[in-house]
Amino acid sequence: MAHSPKRKLFLDLVLSLFRLNGLLVAEGDRMAEALGLTSARWKVIGVVALAHSGVTVPGIARALGQSRQAVQRITDVMEQDGLLRYQDNPEHKRSVLVCLTDRGQEVYTALRAVQDPWAIDNTEDVPLEELETGLQLVRRLIYKFDR
Amino acid sequence: MAHSPKRKLFLDLVLSLFRLNGLLVAEGDRMAEALGLTSARWKVIGVVALAHSGVTVPGIARALGQSRQAVQRITDVMEQDGLLRYQDNPEHKRSVLVCLTDRGQEVYTALRAVQDPWAIDNTEDVPLEELETGLQLVRRLIYKFDR
DNA sequence: GTCAGAATGACAACATGCTGCAAAACTGGT
DNA sequence: ACCAGTTTTGCAGCATGTTGTCATTCTGAC
Numbered sequence: 001m002a003h004s005p006k007r008k009l010f011l012d013l014v015l016s017l018f019r020l021n022g023l024l025v026a027e028g029d030r031m032a033e034a035l036g037l038t039s040a041r042w043k044v045i046g047v048v049a050l051a052h053s054g055v056t057v058p059g060i061a062r063a064l065g066q067s068r069q070a071v072q073r074i075t076d077v078m079e080q081d082g083l084l085r086y087q088d089n090p091e092h093k094r095s096v097l098v099c100l101t102d103r104g105q106e107v108y109t110a111l112r113a114v115q116d117p118w119a120i121d122n123t124e125d126v127p128l129e130e131l132e133t134g135l136q137l138v139r140r141l142i143y144k145f146d147r
Numbered sequence: 148m149a150h151s152p153k154r155k156l157f158l159d160l161v162l163s164l165f166r167l168n169g170l171l172v173a174e175g176d177r178m179a180e181a182l183g184l185t186s187a188r189w190k191v192i193g194v195v196a197l198a199h200s201g202v203t204v205p206g207i208a209r210a211l212g213q214s215r216q217a218v219q220r221i222t223d224v225m226e227q228d229g230l231l232r233y234q235d236n237p238e239h240k241r242s243v244l245v246c247l248t249d250r251g252q253e254v255y256t257a258l259r260a261v262q263d264p265w266a267i268d269n270t271e272d273v274p275l276e277e278l279e280t281g282l283q284l285v286r287r288l289i290y291k292f293d294r
Numbered sequence: 295g296t297c298a299g300a301a302t303g304a305c306a307a308c309a310t311g312c313t314g315c316a317a318a319a320c321t322g323g324t
Numbered sequence: 325a326c327c328a329g330t331t332t333t334g335c336a337g338c339a340t341g342t343t344g345t346c347a348t349t350c351t352g353a354c
Contacts, residue, residue: 006270007263009278014171014266016285018190019212021168022341023292024161025310029342040310043165058332065166068332070311094319095332116154119161122291123153130284131156137273137281138163144269145170169311172340176312187340205302217341219303241349242302 031114035107036081042111044074045083045100049108054087054097065146083107178261182254183228189258191221192230192247196255201234201244212293230254 028039037045047063048055055063061071075098078084083104086096100108123131175186184192194210195202202210208218222245225231230251233243247255270278 004267004270006273006275006278007266009275009282010266010270011262013278013282013285015190015193015211016282016289017164017168017171020285020289020292021164022212023289024164025341027292038309043162046162056332064162065169066310067312069313069334072333073310092320092332115158119154119157120151122288123151123157126153126284126287128153128156130280130287131153131160133277133280134284135156135160135163137277138160138167140273140277141269142163142167142170145167145174172311185339203302213340214342215302216304216343220340239302239350 027118031118032111034114035110037107037111040070040074041078041083042115044071044078045104045108045111048084048098048100049105054089054099056089056092056095056097058095060098065142078104174265178265179258181261182257184254184258187217187221188225188230189262191218191225192251192255192258195231195245195247196252201236201246203236203239203242203244205242207245212289225251 025039028042032038032042043064044060047060051059051063057072057075058068060075061068064071075084079086082101084098085101085104087099089095089097172186175189179185179189190211191207194207198206198210204219204222205215207222208215211218222231226233229248231245232248232251234246236242236244
């Protein structure tokens with residue numbers, strides 16, 4: 001059993017994923033730095049920007065697959081920094097909606113101007129099919145573990 | 148440029164990788180819990196166990212692609228817990244070698260008894276070729292970012 | 295042998311993630 | 325309308341990772 005060919009492949013993959021995660025966080029920090037953001041805030045502003053109608057903090061957490069508290073702490077700081085604002089939620093007295101401020105929108109636009117070329121540069125020499133298969137595998141594993 | 152087909156694919160992949168990373172850490176914690184370990188200690192004990200002859204703390208950090216301090220803190224705790232021991236390094240007066248204690252070896256063996264079936268179970272329904280392509284992609288990205 | 299530069303250890307500050315708990319607000323079945 | 329169960333908030337504690345700084349040790353070029 002220990003010699004299953006997939007076993008070592010999978011364990012190598014898991015270790016490599018840990019490492020790649022660290023490198024991607026560093027990349028995010030590097031890209032977001034000039035805009036006064038960090039990797040974690042980059043993730044949050046992305047979710048808020050794509051949900052034009054406002055999302056709740058637990059909603060962001062679910063979208064990112066993270067804990068509510070981790071997101072709450074970041075949105076609190078970003079609200080202090082004037083990137084996000086909290087807006088009354090007609091559907092829930094306590095759970096406010098998170099929206100971009102004008103400045104938040106500007107920062108997100110500037111972020112896209114860095115992030116999109118980054119994405120294109122880094123896939124230039126990667127076959128489309130490899131990206132598709134890789135994404136399929138990652139999603140398959142998420143589905144497997146996310147219960 | 149913003150409509151490059153690979154751009155969205157890659158950004159989706161990056162977000163999915165962040166999420167998968169969190170799930171894998173949780174899986175590691177779950178597996179290691181019964182052995183009194185955590186995900187971070189699991190990574191460290193794996194590196195030490197595979198390097199039968201002893202490795203230095205910065206060596207472990209390089210193998211994991213992490214900072215020296217992150218590893219140092221963990222090895223210090225594991226040394227207190229009797230899983231690792233520090234041994235004089237004939238090649239360097241200050242930089243000691245990290246080795247498994249007998250108890251550390253036992254724990255690693257017990258870990259394998261959990262980890263290996265876990266790896267096999269989770270790849271049962273994944274085509275071998277998908278694993279190979281996925282690992283190739285991850286390694287390609289690591290190589291791209293790790294400078 | 296000497297000396298500049300790299301590697302290492304120790305300490306500290308900080309960012310990001312998790313969990314647990316209690317109280318308030320919402321939801322849905324009766 | 326009521327009540328049980330779920331969701332959300334706020335607070336607290338902790339694990340893990342990063343960076344920065346300084347002193348010590350090693351290394352290699354000269």
